[in-house]
Amino acid sequence: MKRPALTGFAMACVLFLQGCAGWQSALDPKGPAANELAWLIWFFTALCALIWVLVMIALAAPLLMRPRAPSEPLVLNAGAEHRKLRVVLIAVAMTVSVVVGLTLLSFFANRTLAAIGSGAALTIRVTGHQWWWEVRYEDATPNRILTTANEIHIPAGEPVRLLLTSTDVIHSFWVPSLSGKLDLIPGRINVLDIKADKPGVYRGQCAEFCGAQHANMGTFIIAEPRARFDAWWNDQLRPARSPASGEAKTGEDLFLHRPCVMCHRIGGTPAGGTVAPDLTHIASRRTLAAGTLTMSRGNLAAWIADPQGVKPGAHMPVMELNGDELNAIVAYLEGLK
Amino acid sequence: MTHGAVTLLLVILALTGCQREERDTRPQSALGSGEQPTPVTTLEPGGQRPSPADNKAASFEANAFHLSEGKRLFGWFNCSGCHANGGGGMGPALMDEKWLYGSSIESIHATIRDGRPKGMPSFHDKIPDDQIWELAAFVRSLSGNVPSSAAPQRNDDMMPHPSENRLPDAATLGKSP
Numbered sequence: 001m002k003r004p005a006l007t008g009f010a011m012a013c014v015l016f017l018q019g020c021a022g023w024q025s026a027l028d029p030k031g032p033a034a035n036e037l038a039w040l041i042w043f044f045t046a047l048c049a050l051i052w053v054l055v056m057i058a059l060a061a062p063l064l065m066r067p068r069a070p071s072e073p074l075v076l077n078a079g080a081e082h083r084k085l086r087v088v089l090i091a092v093a094m095t096v097s098v099v100v101g102l103t104l105l106s107f108f109a110n111r112t113l114a115a116i117g118s119g120a121a122l123t124i125r126v127t128g129h130q131w132w133w134e135v136r137y138e139d140a141t142p143n144r145i146l147t148t149a150n151e152i153h154i155p156a157g158e159p160v161r162l163l164l165t166s167t168d169v170i171h172s173f174w175v176p177s178l179s180g181k182l183d184l185i186p187g188r189i190n191v192l193d194i195k196a197d198k199p200g201v202y203r204g205q206c207a208e209f210c211g212a213q214h215a216n217m218g219t220f221i222i223a224e225p226r227a228r229f230d231a232w233w234n235d236q237l238r239p240a241r242s243p244a245s246g247e248a249k250t251g252e253d254l255f256l257h258r259p260c261v262m263c264h265r266i267g268g269t270p271a272g273g274t275v276a277p278d279l280t281h282i283a284s285r286r287t288l289a290a291g292t293l294t295m296s297r298g299n300l301a302a303w304i305a306d307p308q309g310v311k312p313g314a315h316m317p318v319m320e321l322n323g324d325e326l327n328a329i330v331a332y333l334e335g336l337k
Numbered sequence: 338m339t340h341g342a343v344t345l346l347l348v349i350l351a352l353t354g355c356q357r358e359e360r361d362t363r364p365q366s367a368l369g370s371g372e373q374p375t376p377v378t379t380l381e382p383g384g385q386r387p388s389p390a391d392n393k394a395a396s397f398e399a400n401a402f403h404l405s406e407g408k409r410l411f412g413w414f415n416c417s418g419c420h421a422n423g424g425g426g427m428g429p430a431l432m433d434e435k436w437l438y439g440s441s442i443e444s445i446h447a448t449i450r451d452g453r454p455k456g457m458p459s460f461h462d463k464i465p466d467d468q469i470w471e472l473a474a475f476v477r478s479l480s481g482n483v484p485s486s487a488a489p490q491r492n493d494d495m496m497p498h499p500s501e502n503r504l505p506d507a508a509t510l511g512k513s514p
Contacts, residue, residue: 168493186493259465262414275413315409317465 024203026176031195032116033179036109044102051098113180117193120161124152128164128171128184128206131213131314132277132290137233138163146236147265149277150290153232156199156223164190172208175221181207196223203291212313218291239268240280240336251332259319260329266336276315283337289314301330360402394442397470398477401487407475408489408501410468419456422496423479428456432479432498434507440482445473481506 419428
């Protein structure tokens with residue numbers, strides 16, 4: 001009778017725990033900062049659960065015990081009074097030591113987090129916009145400075161320093177598998193150090209309500225071995241590929257003479273807008289519109305034709321294009337690997 | 338009974354406030370339907386053009402959302418490059434009472450869309466029509482020509498002038514009524 005219920009419960013637990021894994025989970029840490037935080041979460045939860053059980057037992061025990069014969073209220077029993085006082089004192093001492101202990105643990109965890117970035121060789125400036133992320137790789141050599149959007153490539157196993165700021169409202173940068181969250185505040189630069197132990201793709205999400213499309217403001221951290229990361233950086237520094245087909249060439253011309261050019265930049269062309277994502281290598285990214293759509297020809301066309309249907313409220317406007325023009329622009333963008 | 342009526346009246350009153358912010362969250366996709374009537378000439382004294390069939394001016398002029406979008410686009414599209422923040426530079430000032438081509442929103446829309454002699458470029462293909470209307474509505478707010486209840490109430494950056502809802506009407510500024 002009891003066995004099936006127990007088995008069912010165990011299986012449900014396993015199923016629930018399955019939800020903790022994945023590319024965006026604080027309980028599935030993939031870097032030193034997230035490790036530290038995950039350990040802290042589990043320890044706090046376990047200790048607080050234990051204390052809760054003890055308190056419940058202490059509350060339930062007197063209720064279940066047989067009541068003693070009532071003593072005469074005016075008669076003082078010095079021994080019993082002392083016992084009660086001792087119990088209260090012990091409880092207070094335990095409470096204080098638990099609170100102080102947990103505070104110290106949190107303090108030392110914070111110290112570990114702060115030490116992760118020491119000696120970070122790579123600095124990336126992440127700027128929050130409604131509703132996408134601008135990513136700028138800093139370098140001492142000006143022509144190696146790289147601007148891209150929404151995807152942050154980092155070398156695995158190395159600490160990376162992120163400088164977080166915003167141009168409109170407060171956003172918050174949170175990649176749960178790698179670190180805790182930190183706000184992006186207009187007019188201020190916050191510093192967050194991250195490190196991914198192993199290569200992989202980790203999803204991040206804006207964690208501070210920032211307007212209509214807050215939910216569609218995703219980012220991806222792509223950790224790669226150093227050699228591949230360097231290759232990626234060099235590749236991204238190249239100007240955009242010239243259009244491969246006649247249709248793509250038409251698309252380039254349209255891009256440069258239609259509203260696209262007012263906001264977007266494509267390296268190697270006169271398009272130099274900086275208020276919208278850099279499209280120089282848009283087809284090399286995994287997603288469109290900050291993780292809203294996966295990258296494909298169809299999704300590109302959908303996004304350009306009906307941005308307000310895909311992401312209502314986004315600053316990408318509805319444009320006056322006919323079907324052929326739309327196809328040509330998509331053909332051009334598709335080739336920007 | 339009277340309580341219910343009063344409450345209903347208050348709710349209706351409160352709802353009328355929403356009109357100020359009314360916005361089309363999903364404007365119709367303009368694929369293949371965006372051809373505007375082309376003016377015969379761009380040189381028109383007074384800048385008056387036959388107004389288009391759809392009465393867009395009315396829906397943009399006193400709408401807080403469109404005005405603030407216009408303010409954002411004014412910065413994004415670098416109107417300040419020539420007009421400064423309305424004070425004028427290489428291009429004419431926008432916050433005074435002088436209008437070379439008239440102060441109507443249609444005329445400003447025509448100026449942005451088709452350009453004007455001596456330097457104002459045409460943004461016909463470069464800016465979607467709705468955004469040109471937003472910009473035109475915002476330009477009017479720079480000289481106090483839109484209701485202050487709808488004009489932008491905040492500057493995001495340091496500005497030499499107060500936000501548009503506190504800008505005086507340039508036409509009556511410094512003159513006793």
